[in-house]
Amino acid sequence: MEQVLLLLIFLPLVAALITAFTGNAAKHVAMVFALASLAITAAIACQFTPDASKQFVVNLPWIQSLGINFHAGIDGISLITVLLTNVLVPIIILASYQSDYKKPASFFALILFMQAGLLVVFTAMDAFLFYIGWEAALIPIYFICAIWGGKDRVRVNMKFFVYTIGGSLFMLLGIIYLYLQNPAHNFDIQAFYQLSLDPAQQGWIFWSFFIAFAIKMPVFPFHTWQPDTYTEAPAGGTMLLSGIMLKMGIYGVIRWLLPIVPAGVQDWGTTAIVLSVIGIVYASLIAFTQKNAKRLVAYSSIAHVGLISAGIFALNTQGMQGAMIQMLSHGINVVGLFFVLDIISSRLKTNTISELGGIAKVAPKLAIAFLIIVLGTVALPGTNGFIGEFLLLMGVYQFNIWAVVFAGLTIIFGAVYMLRMYQHVMLGKTNELTIGFEDIRGTETLVLVIICALIIVLGVYPKPILHLSEASVQQLLEQVNQKLTSVK
Amino acid sequence: MNIIITIVVTALAVLYAGLFKATKALLPLTLVGLLVALGFCVTAWDTNTIYYGMMQMNNFAIAFSSLLILGTAFIFLLTENYFAKDSENVAEYYTLILFALSGGVMMVSYTNLSMLFIGLEIMSVSSYILAGIRKNNFASNEASLKYFLMGAFSTGFLLFGITLIYGATGSFSLGAINSYLVGNYKMVSPLFYPGVILMMIGMCFKVGAAPFHFWTPDVYEGSPSLITTFMSTVVKTAAFAAFIRIFAGTFAPLHDFWMPPLMVIVCLTLFIGNVTALFQKNFKRMLAYSSISHVGYLLFSLITLTSTSNNNVLLYTAAYTFASITAFAVLILVKQKTGGDDFESFNGLGKRNPLAALALTVAMLSLAGIPLTGGFMGKYLMFLNVMNQYQIYLVAFAILNALVGFYYYLRVVVAMYFKEGADVLLETPVQYKVVLILSVIITVILGVYPSVILNLI
Structure with a gap:
């Protein structure tokens, strides 16, 4: 074996x-x-x-x-x-x-x-x-x-x-x-x-x-x-x-x-969480102002990873388990987002949000797939992003209430800038550029179907994944705590 | 001893072959001679023969001799048509390189300071001539003159140091000097200390450590590229082996005395080598400065002095030698076609000659110290030993320097793959292919499975 x-x-x-x-x-x-x-x-x-x-x-x-x-x-x-x-x-x-x-x-x-x-x-x-x-x-x-x-x-x-x-x-x-x-x-x-x-x-x-x-x-x-x-x-x-x-x-x-180095984590973990939370807020604010969709997603990724990092340093089961599932979800979602943006830029040679619009009318299949991915990213219940972010926030909550207040802002911020991007890119009136947009076909459809399926399946039934890592995470935390008490 | 005799006889035979205009026979003859010498190295393994108290063919000497011979053989493979452009009498090039090699073998096997001096002089004098062998080329003449003056100057330091040590101990023999140090540990003659320092300065000149490095860039740039290859690999390795043979062996009891000044030299060498390399526009000159910085990493082995120092130096010099030979081989190819040796000449090489570009990339990654290459293992071992003695700040400083190194080594990779160049295909002669492929294989083997060398000496 x-x-x-x-x-x-x-x-x-x-x-x-x-x-x-x-x-x-x-x-x-x-x-x-x-x-x-x-x-x-x-x-x-x-x-x-x-x-x-x-x-x-x-x-x-x-x-x-x-x-x-x-x-x-x-x-x-x-x-x-x-x-x-x-x-x-x-x-x-x-x-x-x-x-x-x-x-x-x-x-x-x-x-x-x-x-x-x-x-x-x-x-x-x-x-x-x-x-x-x-x-x-x-x-x-x-x-x-x-x-x-x-x-x-x-x-x-x-x-x-x-x-x-x-x-x-x-x-x-x-x-x-x-x-x-x-x-x-x-x-x-x-x-x-x-x-x-x-x-x-x-x-x-x-x-x-x-x-x-x-x-x-x-x-x-x-x-x-x-x-x-x-x-x-x-x-x-x-x-x-x-x-x-x-x-x-x-x-x-x-x-x-x-x-x-559990003692090092104990001494500096708070600093790490503070940095992570600053990163969340900072990246979200910058994401708001981005004109380029690819850059916007890049900043949103910093915000999401900040939350994962904060959840880990909170050193409890919820935060850690949330990190595990969110690693998987974030990977799937962000790949989906970048793929959609690549489809758009390969056809229209631009990812500038203001130049786009109304793609949903000419490419309904892409619009549906993109919507599912965006909803997964903003952690709508029933998608894969929800369970991870929920657990992570719970983990951070147990650590410190103020940290969770700021970290929780990401969910709201994220929803706002992601949906705004979706709105400007896909909805509204079609312009000269987007009028000739071709809907997805062939392998593109296949990729998006797989990604959307993963988003929904993991959102509805994340238990098998959580189950896989649960015992290892428990053991890891016990080990850390044990070592900390022995140092004292 | 067989090794030196073989090399010298080969050199003389080549000279006679040149006299009879047998230009076609020169290269095969030389390579056969080197192979025989390499064969003698293999058979001499573990015999530990001592020749009249002057030379000792222990495993250290044999391992380094083999490296020198192998490096020289690789360089000879690159000579195809190289010298023929400059002169009709190419035999003398071959002979001089072989003589220098024989001096190098003496420098790695001496047990008597007079042998060190003789070996050093045989190697250096041959190198002075080689540097200036393009008689009508201004840069080559300048290189030769600078090399000669600085070399003579540093030999002076070395000799003066040897004299003082002789005055203190009454002997040239390494064994006698060492037992003097051990026996009179508390009351070493005051003559001895300046002797050690002067010898250190002399050796630092030879290996090109800062602040005694000023000759290196000009000499390396001005000499014909193939000679530069020889100087920066074989000559440097021999000089370093000589350095470590006396300082790590004989002078080890005085480590506390000569280590602090050496530490200053290491820091200066690393800093000056790396930072100056960063600003070079010329690839060859960059390699010259980078070779200075590699001396800095190598000198770590003298700062720590552990039982594994010799093996580490062998690994490092082997990795450095083969990576440098690759780099210079590609440089020669590029220069022959484009006529330039600055970074721009490498533009688009990835398309024009994928093999050369790939080999040069591996060589650069190795010199920079990326895992899975020999260069990484070499650096890693140096860092490990320094860390072991808890000189963490020194390692942190070296790491910052290594970081600078990544930047300038990658510049040529950037030029090769990410910049558009002239769309002319560059052909690679068969010998060059052999050298490039073998060097890449050796570099990767040293990185993936360094155990082949680590337990040798």
């Missing part, structure tokens, strides 16, 4: 190498491999027993003299992110079917390469392996965004790259420090959990990890790379960045930050 996880991780890597040489048939080849990964993930999810244990564990010696092992496994928290990755990658590949990328083979190969990196991040139980996956996921997305991106792509992506790699280098510093503190001299996550570090050490390790994760998510004030990068990236790149990559940061906080 252990081999399944190896297969899961290495299949995309092999797939990337094969896809790179398939020329114009690349999208089909990539699709086949992505579906194969999805099938393996489905098999893993079926075999998975929803308790707190690590399953499908592989532990192979890698660089023995340095205490580095290829140690990976899946628990409930990992499974959710693995599911997210392997569900979204085929959707993103399918969504790129109509786009006319130059050198498609490289494009799809890079997506698959990134998938491998992401899967390593989400399953690693060895800090060094985690770091390798963390960087390995960054290189392909940098090239995707910088080769196929918009006009200003070079400058914007240089900023993105240096920003994120700067963050991760300081995380590496923290990892090395933990390794040196570990008497067993390895990078095993369990050994890291057991370390007893004094609060001062925990404080700076907290920051060395938190900055890396905060840049990835991004949390205010580390977000400045994000809107430009999202706007300039090609549609596929934006979906990868917003749908999957930012979850690396969230996952990192849950898996590595909280259990390893």
Whole structure:
């Protein structure tokens, strides 16, 4: 059974190498491999027993003299992110079917390469392996965004790259420090959990990890790379960045930050929540004023992630479970939003809100799908966004009432700017530009149907997902609390 | 000893082949000679032979010799038609490079300071001539003159240092000097301290550490690119191995004395190398400054001195050597076609020559230190050891510098893939392909499975 996880991780890597040489048939080849990964993930999810244990564990010696092992496994928290990755990658590949990328083979190969990196991040139980996956996921997305991106792509992506790699280098510093503190001299996550570090050490390790994760998510004030990068990236790149990559940061906080340095979290968690809440309000306010729909969604993403981050640092079951389900929902919704905007901009060559309008009249199918996605994003009850945001707000409420007042504003703000955007883009009178708008067809319909179905199914019946992660989340929180009491 | 004899005999044979105008035979002859030398390296493994107290072929020496020989062989593969443009008598180029290599082998295996000096001089004098081998080229002459003057100057420092140490201990032998230090730990002769410092300055000159680096950029830029490749990889590796052989071995008891000034040198080297590289418009000059910054990272191994230092340096220099050879190989290709060696010349290379562009990308990622490349493992090990002694601020400083490095290494990648260039296809000669592919494979292997080197010495 252990081999399944190896297969899961290495299949995309092999797939990337094969896809790179398939020329114009690349999208089909990539699709086949992505579906194969999805099938393996489905098999893993079926075999998975929803308790707190690590399953499908592989532990192979890698660089023995340095205490580095290829140690990976899946628990409930990992499974959710693995599911997210392997569900979204085929959707993103399918969504790129109509786009006319130059050198498609490289494009799809890079997506698959990134998938491998992401899967390593989400399953690693060895800090060094985690770091390798963390960087390995960054290189392909940098090239995707910088080769196929918009006009200003070079400058914007240089900023993105240096920003994120700067963050991760300081995380590496923290990892090395933990390794040196570990008497067993390895990078095993369990050994890291057991370390007893004094609060001062925990404080700076907290920051060395938190900055890396905060840049990835991004949390205010580390977000400045994000809107430009999202706007300039090609549609596929934006979906990868917003749908999957930012979850690396969230996952990192849950898996590595909280259990390893709980005292650091206790000392600085409030700061993190305050930053998250500031980010929520700030990003929502800026989203209001955006003229470009893609930028608006980018800022809304900062607001949503801020809420997830606040929910995690509240350190209770509701917040954490809310974060788990919201990671999945946000991934699906944001990919849907960016896909719709890509459909619009590929036909009309613009995403400027004021130039659009009345598309619903000429493209009713798109209008319905877009509406469902927007409603999912603004967390209408019955959609996937609702349950996550509800749990998150409940979690933050238990932490502090004022935090929840401000965080709760996102729901209202979000509803206002999202619906306003929908109104200006889809409703109203058609103008000369939008009159000839062609409704969705072929693969576009397929993608949107899948996304809408996921939004509704998860909204109506989120229990299976919550059930998957529940035991792991419980155990994680107990572990954190236990460690905190033992420090006292 | 067989190794040095083989190399020297090859060099002389090449010279005679040149006399009889057998230009076609030069390269095969050289490569065969180097392969034989490499074979001797393999058979000498674990034998630890000592030659009359002058040289010791221990595993350290053999590992570094192999690296030097392999690097030189790669560089020879790039010579196709390279020198023929400049002169009809290409045999002398081959011979000089081989002589320099033999000096390099002495520098990694000496156990006597006189051998260090002889090896250093054989290597340096050959390099001075090589730098100026384009007799009619102004820049090449300038490079040679600067290199010679600075080299002679630094050799002076080194010699003076050796003299003082001889005065204190009465011996040139590393073993004797070391046992003097251990025996008289509390009352080391006052002559010894300035001797160590002067030797350190001399070695810093040779490896190009700041503030003794001023010759590097001009010499690297002015010399023919292939010679620059040789100087920045083989010569630098040999000099560094010589540095570490004496400081990490013989002078280790005085670590507390020479470590603080070295730390200052490291910080300066990292800062000056990286920040100056940032402002270069010329790719070759950027590589020159980046090579300075790599010396900074390498010197970390002398600051910490652990049992794994030698292996770490071997890994780092191997990663650096193969990445640099790739970078220079692509540079030579580009320069031959476009005539320029600034960043703009690389525009659109991703389309014009995908293989070269990919190889250069891997090389740049390795020099910058991105995981899954040898360069990352090298940097990681250096950081690990420094952290181990809790010099966290030094590591934080190095990390900030590495961050600057990402920026300038990526600039050429940006030029290759994201900027439009002339639509001329660039052909790659077969030998270049071999070198590029092998270097990329080595770089990735060192990054993914560094255990091949880590437990060697």
